[in-house]
Amino acid sequence: MNIYLFIILLILASHYALDLMADLLNMRHIKEDLPPEFDGFYDAIRYRKSQNYLRTTTRFGILTNTISTIITIIFILAGGFNFADRIALWFEFRPIPTGLIFAGIIMIAGRLISLPFSVYETFVLEEKYGFNRTTPKTFINDFLKEIILIIVIGGALFSGILWFFGKTGTAAWAYCWIAVTVFQVFMIFISPYVIMPLFNKFTPMPEGALRTALEEYARSQNFTMKGVFRMDGSKRSSKSNAFFTGFGRSRRIVLFDTLIENHTVEELVSIVAHEMGHYKKKHILKAMIRSFIVSGLMFFMLSFFIENKGLFAAFKMTHLSVYASLFFFGFLFTPIGTLLAIVGNMISRKHEYEADAFAAKTTSNPQAMITALKKLAVTNLSNLTPHPFKVFIDYSHPPVLERIARISTSQKSG
Secondary structure (H helix, E strand, O other): OOHHHHHHHHHHHHHHHHHHHHHHHHHHOOOOOOOHHHEOOEOHHHHHHHHHHHHHHHHHHHHHHHHHHHHHHHHHHOOHHHHHHHHHHHOOOOHHHHHHHHHHHHHHHHHHHHHHHHHHHHHHHHHHOOOEOOOHHHHHHHHHHHHHHHHHHHHHHHHHHHHHHHHOHHHHHHHHHHHHHHHHHHHHHHHHHHHHHHOOOEEEOOOOHHHHHHHHHHHHOOOOOOEEEEEOHHHOEOOOOEEEEOOHHHOEEEEEHHHHHHOOHHHHHHHHHHHHHHHHOOHHHHHHHHHHHHHHHHHHHHOOOOOOHHHHHHOOOOOOOHHHHHHHHHHHHHHHHHHHHHHHHHHHHHHHHHHHHHHHHHHOOHHHHHHHHHHHHHHOOOOOOOOHHHHHHHOOOOOHHHHHHHHHHHHHHO
8 A cells, every 4th residue: 555545544544533532522521410600600401401512513523524534535545636636637727727726626525515514503403502593695695705715815825835836946835934924914904804894794882881891991901903893793693702803003802792792891891801811912923923833834844745756646646736735735734733733722721811810800800701701601502511631632712610710719819
């Protein structure tokens, strides 16, 4: 057997086994008794509902992952990539257009395969537990917009990478790294004004107690921003969230309308204070720097596998190309990407604790932060007692009970 094929199949099987083990341990770790911290927030019926939601979504995730892994392995062994390449080469275009056709075929095939699962998750699973508010029209519009964005934005980026590898020789990986880094920063700036409004409506927060409280808090922290906005998250789901977008004076606070409906002014200020803590502690900047470093490592390693004959033989390819090399290297990079993601999640969980502490301290109201976390967990049917291994592998945020305990401890020590 081709050594690259053996490694890729081993990677796919190992990655699947790791996810499966984390999910099974997580389901077995479900606690039947409601944690005392949530007395008065969860009633017995809703707590059982949250446990059933966890079981249902986990089993669905396992099924989806299983089918996806099997299809990927069959596609590789059956020479699916070579079939797509033969279609792309049939047009006899130059390398970049040919690469775009090849990438388009793979992307469309992947989207079509995942579409039934997305439909079921949205209109059956999420509907069953009272989360779904997406209409068929919204779902179809979202799907089409995502495809168009991938074609326009992804196509432009992919073309640039192919051009650099075709024209700049051994230094191509460095040029690609710089280009992608500039592109990422550019997207961060334009996303709030161009991309996000394609999917949601953002309206300035109307005059009132909430807007006044948020603006006063921002001024107390010398935080310059574009404004406070309300987003129609209820258009798709009853789940709630809040986030910041933009940089410098273009920064804006965004609150889901579902979040505003379920929380008091004090709790919403605490939630915003938490998000502001990420900025003040430079967590956003640090995450961006980590992302830039990882992309640099990825492009450097990729440069050693461009048009590698052994790697192409593993995928039954009859034609060497830069564009296919990018796809094939992705399989080899999976273990490194997984390890980097685990480390990134560890850092992220640490930053969440720091942002919680920032919110509790600067608002002088830690109890509001605790209450907000509890309400968010109940609204989103969050798992209160995830297995430590699942947290280690997948969680970018600490479990809610650990966050509450950390805030409570700081409050007592303060």
